[in-house]
Amino acid sequence: MASQGVNQWVYSFGAGKTEGRADMKNLLGGKGANLAEMANLGLPVPPGFTITTELCTYFYANGRAYPGELKDQVAAALAAVEQAMGATFGDAVNPLLVSVRSGARASMPGMMDTVLNLGLNDVTVQGLVKRSGDARFAFDSYRRFIQMYGNVVLDVDHHHFEDILDSHKRDRNKAFDTDLTADDWEAVIADYKAMVERELGRPFPQDPQEQLWGAIGAVFGSWMNARAITYRKLHDIPADWGTAVNVQSMVFGNMGQDCATGVAFTRNPSTGENAFYGEYLVNAQGEDVVAGIRTPQHLTIAGKQANHSDLPAMEEVMPEVFRQLNDVRLRLEKHYRDMQDIEFTVQQNKLFMLQTRNGKRTAPAALKIAVDMASEGLIDRKEAVKRIDPASLDQLLHPTLDPKAERKVIAKGLPASPGAASGKVVFTADEAESQAGLGDAVILCRVETSPEDIHGMHAAKGILTTRGGMTSHAAVVARGMGRACVSGAGELRVDYKTRTITVRDIVVKEGDILTIDGSTGEVMLGAVPTIQPELSGDFATLMGWADEIRRMKVRTNAETPLDARTARKFGAEGIGLSRTEHMFFDPQRILAVREMILADSEKGRRAALAKLEPYQKQDFIELFEIMAGLPVTIRLLDPPLHEFLPTTEADMAEVAKAAGTDLLRVQQRSVQLHETNPMLGLRGCRLGIAFPEIYEMQARAIFGAVAEVAKSGQAVLPEIMIPLISTKKELDILKAMVDRVAKETMAATGQTFEYMVGTMIELPRAALLAGEIAETAEFFSFGTNDLTQTTYGISRDDAGSFLPDYERAGIMEHDPFATLDPEGVGELVRLAAERGRKTRAKIKLGICGEHGGDPASIAFCESVGLDYVSCSPYRVPIARLAAAQAALNADTVKRD
Numbered sequence: 036m037a038s039q040g041v042n043q044w045v046y047s048f049g050a051g052k053t054e055g056r057a058d059m060k061n062l063l064g065g066k067g068a069n070l071a072e073m074a075n076l077g078l079p080v081p082p083g084f085t086i087t088t089e090l091c092t093y094f095y096a097n098g099r100a101y102p103g104e105l106k107d108q109v110a111a112a113l114a115a116v117e118q119a120m121g122a123t124f125g126d127a128v129n130p131l132l133v134s135v136r137s138g139a140r141a142s143m144p145g146m147m148d149t150v151l152n153l154g155l156n157d158v159t160v161q162g163l164v165k166r167s168g169d170a171r172f173a174f175d176s177y178r179r180f181i182q183m184y185g186n187v188v189l190d191v192d193h194h195h196f197e198d199i200l201d202s203h204k205r206d207r208n209k210a211f212d213t214d215l216t217a218d219d220w221e222a223v224i225a226d227y228k229a230m231v232e233r234e235l236g237r238p239f240p241q242d243p244q245e246q247l248w249g250a251i252g253a254v255f256g257s258w259m260n261a262r263a264i265t266y267r268k269l270h271d272i273p274a275d276w277g278t279a280v281n282v283q284s285m286v287f288g289n290m291g292q293d294c295a296t297g298v299a300f301t302r303n304p305s306t307g308e309n310a311f312y313g314e315y316l317v318n319a320q321g322e323d324v325v326a327g328i329r330t331p332q333h334l335t336i337a338g339k340q341a342n343h344s345d346l347p348a349m350e351e352v353m354p355e356v357f358r359q360l361n362d363v364r365l366r367l368e369k370h371y372r373d374m375q376d377i378e379f380t381v382q383q384n385k386l387f388m389l390q391t392r393n394g395k396r397t398a399p400a401a402l403k404i405a406v407d408m409a410s411e412g413l414i415d416r417k418e419a420v421k422r423i424d425p426a427s428l429d430q431l432l433h434p435t436l437d438p439k440a441e442r443k444v445i446a447k448g449l450p451a452s453p454g455a456a457s458g459k460v461v462f463t464a465d466e467a468e469s470q471a472g473l474g475d476a477v478i479l480c481r482v483e484t485s486p487e488d489i490h491g492m493h494a495a496k497g498i499l500t501t502r503g504g505m506t507s508h509a510a511v512v513a514r515g516m517g518r519a520c521v522s523g524a525g526e527l528r529v530d531y532k533t534r535t536i537t538v539r540d541i542v543v544k545e546g547d548i549l550t551i552d553g554s555t556g557e558v559m560l561g562a563v564p565t566i567q568p569e570l571s572g573d574f575a576t577l578m579g580w581a582d583e584i585r586r587m588k589v590r591t592n593a594e595t596p597l598d599a600r601t602a603r604k605f606g607a608e609g610i611g612l613s614r615t616e617h618m619f620f621d622p623q624r625i626l627a628v629r630e631m632i633l634a635d636s637e638k639g640r641r642a643a644l645a646k647l648e649p650y651q652k653q654d655f656i657e658l659f660e661i662m663a664g665l666p667v668t669i670r671l672l673d674p675p676l677h678e679f680l681p682t683t684e685a686d687m688a689e690v691a692k693a694a695g696t697d698l699l700r701v702q703q704r705s706v707q708l709h710e711t712n713p714m715l716g717l718r719g720c721r722l723g724i725a726f727p728e729i730y731e732m733q734a735r736a737i738f739g740a741v742a743e744v745a746k747s748g749q750a751v752l753p754e755i756m757i758p759l760i761s762t763k764k765e766l767d768i769l770k771a772m773v774d775r776v777a778k779e780t781m782a783a784t785g786q787t788f789e790y791m792v793g794t795m796i797e798l799p800r801a802a803l804l805a806g807e808i809a810e811t812a813e814f815f816s817f818g819t820n821d822l823t824q825t826t827y828g829i830s831r832d833d834a835g836s837f838l839p840d841y842e843r844a845g846i847m848e849h850d851p852f853a854t855l856d857p858e859g860v861g862e863l864v865r866l867a868a869e870r871g872r873k874t875r876a877k878i879k880l881g882i883c884g885e886h887g888g889d890p891a892s893i894a895f896c897e898s899v900g901l902d903y904v905s906c907s908p909y910r911v912p913i914a915r916l917a918a919a920q921a922a923l924n925a926d927t928v929k930r931d
């Protein structure tokens with residue numbers, strides 16, 4: 036369609052030649068690309084055209100203006116649609132009506148505005164009356180158009196329309212919109228138009244061309260509305276992607292009892308079950324199904340029975356159209372090789388497909404669908420592993436309601452998004468956000484939710500609505516966010532004015548605690564206890580596939596037996612960091628620790644250390660037993676000492692008493708030890724250099740434990756790790772001490788055992804001198820928390836006060852303490868790995884900073900060729916999957 040040298044801004048579909056394809060999402064947006072793909076597949080798609088996302092970018096780069104050639108391109112595409120439909124835009128006898136919708140690259144459900152029935156005016160509505168033979172339908176369509184266009188394009192507040200409609204219903208004593216006659220709607224239209232003219236000072240536009248360009252401008256304009264901006268921020272969607280605009284000929288689901296509209300998933304999006312799953316409404320249009328205004332009906336008889344619905348299923352009411360729809364379902368799955376979320380309309384028993392896209396799903400559903408599709412041969416195992424977002428596993432690893440716990444169930448709604456959540460009742464999104472900001476768990480309770488509530492839904496632990504089905508806004512958004520959601524709990528009455536929920540004689544007030552179970556739909560009073568999840572079935576299958584693919588090992592950061600056991604249950608292959616100082620916070624030990632720190636002589640320190648040694652030895656025995664022969668990295672004492680210093684006089688007095696000294700001496704020593712900058716002070720290996728007896732005690736405790744566990748025949752693989760070194764000399768001195776203690780222990784116990792001594796790389800100097808340090812170190816573990824802190828010179832404890840400003844200002848895309856900075860900190864890691872390997876080819880390399888559990892950082896670790904990542908126990912499955920995906924991507928990169 037575009038002449039040479041002119042940009043093609045418009046792509047047709049379904050009208051003669053279809054110009055787009057599914058792989059043109061960046062240009063045509065998801066909706067436009069998939070409409071074109073369905074047309075290419077020969078599915079019944081109402082003809083239309085897509086204005087590209089590049090036009091959106093042009094629009095914003097040029098002060099919201101269009102390129103000169105756009106008008107002609109739109110006119111040509113519209114003419115093709117007119118020809119395909121045998122109708123003419125603006126024609127008095129046979130008018131073409133269109134919908135105008137947004138469609139970005141990534142789906143942004145409900146985030147942007149849509150206009151339906153465009154092309155109607157006082158003249159064309161008469162054409163529609165004649166053509167449809169249904170005046171009521173025609174006028175209802177016209178008033179819907181005025182309402183949508185008035186609100187979305189002309190910015191007239193919707194309450195003006197609602198007030199008019201309500202007063203007409205009241206005057207005529209009619210309860211439902213469907214009770215209004217053609218005459219009633221004509222009267223409503225007259226009032227709507229008068230009101231718009233009063234509000235805007237000009238009449239409602241009658242010229243279809245003006246309507247069309249107004250709607251196109253509004254869709255492009257909506258890319259920058261507050262809802263869209265919030266959604267993009269939450270989902271990491273760049274603003275410069277832009278949206279496309281889809282203009283498509285209208286088909287009508289509201290022309291009578293042989294018409295319908297619906298939304299469906301090709302598999303169950305909550306459970307992943309391979310069953311057609313959806314809802315429809317007879318004689319309804321567009322957003323009626325998702326708006327939650329009428330209770331939708333199920334597509335299938337099985338769905339109807341499972342949900343105890345009395346309303347007939349589409350399978351019963353329109354069996355032939357249902358059969359066609361089911362065929363489309365199977366074809367789409369086969370073609371896209373993924374679960375699809377579809378929208379359709381039936382006009383006088385003829386099926387039309389309005390949308391298909393990869394369906395959002397819960398984490399359990401994603402697992403089941405990936406595993407099932409691999410078993411069905413639709414995808415291979417590698418593809419199945421790629422399909423799961425590692426971060427989404429979090430939803431599966433957290434507790435569910437204890438089935439044995441007592442529940443005071445007050446209502447039952449729909450199980451809209453699985454998981455259990457307890458929290459304080461709040462009624463507005465703003466309140467949810469502010470209470471959550473104070474650290475409270477909240478349940479957001481609404482009659483229904485709308486895109487304006489998105490920030491509150493994100494802040495809430497769970498969402499409860501009293502209206503709306505499984506595909507209502509609340510349900511769809513909650514599933515996408517991984518929030519528990521019960522929707523359509525119709526027995527409950529939510530009263531925003533009194534801020535109460537009432538059911539029978541029970542009144543729940545704002546601030547009261549409720550529990551919701553998004554897997555059963557139950558709503559309960561109070562907080563119900565939870566239990567740990569069972570990690571079997573599809574989860575275990577997929578993790579098994581991930582384990583076959585990944586190259587890097589996954590270890591855990593753990594020092595307590597509970598954490599170590601949890602991590603093993605989640606598949607950890609050893610401990611990558613055991614922070615021994617965490618073992619010292621125990622109330623039984625802290626006094627001896629303080630005594631040790633505050634002692635002003637070696638003798639005093641040794642006396643205190645002697646009290647700690649048995650505890651430490653016992654700690655290590657337990658860790659070695661739990662890890663049963665897997666490597667266990669124990670880091671010698673690291674923390675800035677101020678973390679342990681007593682602050683109150685009572686605590687100081689207690690230390691003085693235990694050490695047999697007086698309060699004044701303890702106070703003086705405290706002052707002496709005070710540091711201006713503890714993070715850069717007497718910590719890490721500097722402690723071991725200044726007070727060798729501390730590290731010596733720890734080495735003795737470790738090797739004593741090794742000898743004892745080895746005696747029982749159990750394999751032990753200890754790796755002793757020295758923190759915060761910046762010179763080889765530090766490591767030489769401390770390694771010599773560790774080797775001496777090992778020898779002494781072997782001599783004393785008669786046991787021989789293997790061990791390794793290595794270091795953390797967490798200071799830039801250590802990274803730069805890694806070649807030299809590797810002469811002594813048998814392994815490196817990258818401590819990227821400190822390495823980030825010292826590379827940026829940003830305090831890890833204080834960064835929170837200004838990093839958000841940095842992210843907002845676009846200086847940093849991510850918090851570098853959460854996602855490794857690949858260019859700076861990463862460059863040091865890469866360099867240290869290379870230099871270390873040059874000296875010692877087989878040097879073992881791992882990471883134990885927080886980044887070890889972050890999927891993007893794990894991909895970086897794969898690119899550097901680290902041997903393992905280590906992360907907190909609950910992140911172990913996430914790391915296993917992310918490591919597999921990183922290996923698959925690395926493979927692809929190599930092949931390219």
Ligand code: PEP
Nearest residue numbers: 797818819820821883884
């Ligand atoms: C690190 O610095 O990355 C590290 C793992 O040590 P810590 O967080 O204990 O300082």
Ligand code: MG
Nearest residue numbers: 797818820821
């Ligand atoms: Mg550190």
